[in-house]
Amino acid sequence: MKITSTFSIFVAILTFVTSRKTGNKDNGKHLSLGGSKGCPSTLPSGPLVADNHSLQELYQAALAEGGKLILQTLQDFDRWKAQGVLHPYKPIGWDQVYPEFKDPDGYSTGVHIWAFSNNINRDLLGNNENNWPTEASDYLDPKFKGKIISTYPNDDDAVLFMYKLIIDKYGWNWLAKFVKNRPVFVRSTQVPADSLRNGTFPASFTTAGPLRPEVTRPVQFVLPQSDPFVTWAQRAAILKGTRRLAAAKLYLSWWLDVDTQNDWFQWSVRKDVPVPKGFKSVFEYPGQTDPVAFEKFMADRTALEIFKNQVQLYVGEVQGILPTGDLSILQDKMLPAAFA
Numbered sequence: 001m002k003i004t005s006t007f008s009i010f011v012a013i014l015t016f017v018t019s020r021k022t023g024n025k026d027n028g029k030h031l032s033l034g035g036s037k038g039c040p041s042t043l044p045s046g047p048l049v050a051d052n053h054s055l056q057e058l059y060q061a062a063l064a065e066g067g068k069l070i071l072q073t074l075q076d077f078d079r080w081k082a083q084g085v086l087h088p089y090k091p092i093g094w095d096q097v098y099p100e101f102k103d104p105d106g107y108s109t110g111v112h113i114w115a116f117s118n119n120i121n122r123d124l125l126g127n128n129e130n131n132w133p134t135e136a137s138d139y140l141d142p143k144f145k146g147k148i149i150s151t152y153p154n155d156d157d158a159v160l161f162m163y164k165l166i167i168d169k170y171g172w173n174w175l176a177k178f179v180k181n182r183p184v185f186v187r188s189t190q191v192p193a194d195s196l197r198n199g200t201f202p203a204s205f206t207t208a209g210p211l212r213p214e215v216t217r218p219v220q221f222v223l224p225q226s227d228p229f230v231t232w233a234q235r236a237a238i239l240k241g242t243r244r245l246a247a248a249k250l251y252l253s254w255w256l257d258v259d260t261q262n263d264w265f266q267w268s269v270r271k272d273v274p275v276p277k278g279f280k281s282v283f284e285y286p287g288q289t290d291p292v293a294f295e296k297f298m299a300d301r302t303a304l305e306i307f308k309n310q311v312q313l314y315v316g317e318v319q320g321i322l323p324t325g326d327l328s329i330l331q332d333k334m335l336p337a338a339f340a
């Protein structure tokens with residue numbers, strides 16, 4: 001499973017919806033899910049309850065729209081809510097989502113949990129876990145000199161937060177020593193994942209990995225015994241005024257579907273979906289991870305930028321090309337892949 005899986009699945013759905021648009025004569029006109037005529041100007045009145053249509057009904061309505069959907073999976077959801085630019089919607093299964101991961105009024109909902117921690121190439125480091133770096137101090141061991149691949153913490157806020165948790169615990173001295181061990185810094189969290197899989201590097205602590213060991217070889221995702229790791233629920237929302245409201249609803253409801261949640265490679269946001277074997281609930285790692293802490297870190301931009309600049313003094317300025325393309329914050333178009 002790639003870091004970009006969310007995006008790929010999004011594109012897959014979008015492609016499917018688009019490709020079927022002309023093939024369905026009985027295109028679900030009997031359904032009224034709001035916005036299926038392309039102009040959803042009215043918002044639900046009264047208390048919002050979780051959607052009680054079936055996925056199949058949403059699917060038919062989305063086909064009738066025949067088009068693209070609009071979705072954002074960024075931070076800033078509370079600000080957008082306050083600005084009135086989100087369309088409230090409680091997807092099917094919303095009641096089962098942990099309260100920590102959803103807006104109580106249905107303006108945004110966490111759809112899956114990400115965790116960044118240790119990833120180990122077993123072919124390179126062997127099967128004896130004692131030889132794997134899992135704690136922050138392990139990464140200072142001279143035997144890993146030049147062998148650790150890390151995303152630039154000053155280029156990715158989730159990775160920056162990982163560094164923050166370690167530095168909060170061990171001080172700046174840890175970072176000074178880590179940099180002396182000559183880790184290789186790269187852009188994106190996908191490059192470390194790919195580099196571990198193809199055997200170029202044996203270990204990284206700045207990317208995600210599947211919780212089910214049977215699908216991980218040769219790379220094993222492993223949590224530290226006592227040191228911190230980063231988790232958060234990725235949120236999704238529907239922009240008010242989207243022309244493809246039913247498709248957007250389908251997309252969010254599909255994400256919360258039990259099967260989708262079971263297929264997700266890390267933790268589910270749903271209370272009724274079992275935690276993969278060998279792991280505890282994401283709320284049961286006190287002192288190691290707090291799945292709502294990252295959101296708070298992200299919200300204080302001033303503190304974040306100050307910390308980022310301090311880190312940059314140690315790791316240097318970001319260099320290299322972003323593999324997904326770099327359109328800067330002034331981008332006025334989506335990446336070409338989004339329309340493939």
Ligand SMILES: *[C@@H]1O[C@H](CO)[C@@H](O)[C@H](O)[C@H]1NC(C)=O
Nearest residue numbers: 047048049050051052053054
């Ligand atoms: C779905 O919810 C609406 C109100 O939101 C209600 O009128 C309708 O009866 C519900 N349908 C089912 C099948 O529960």
Ligand SMILES: *[C@@H]1O[C@H](CO)[C@@H](O)[C@H](O)[C@H]1NC(C)=O
Nearest residue numbers: 190191192194195198199200
């Ligand atoms: C391994 O993956 C990295 C990251 O995508 C890439 O830069 C490198 O060329 C790959 N190496 C091999 C041997 O495939």
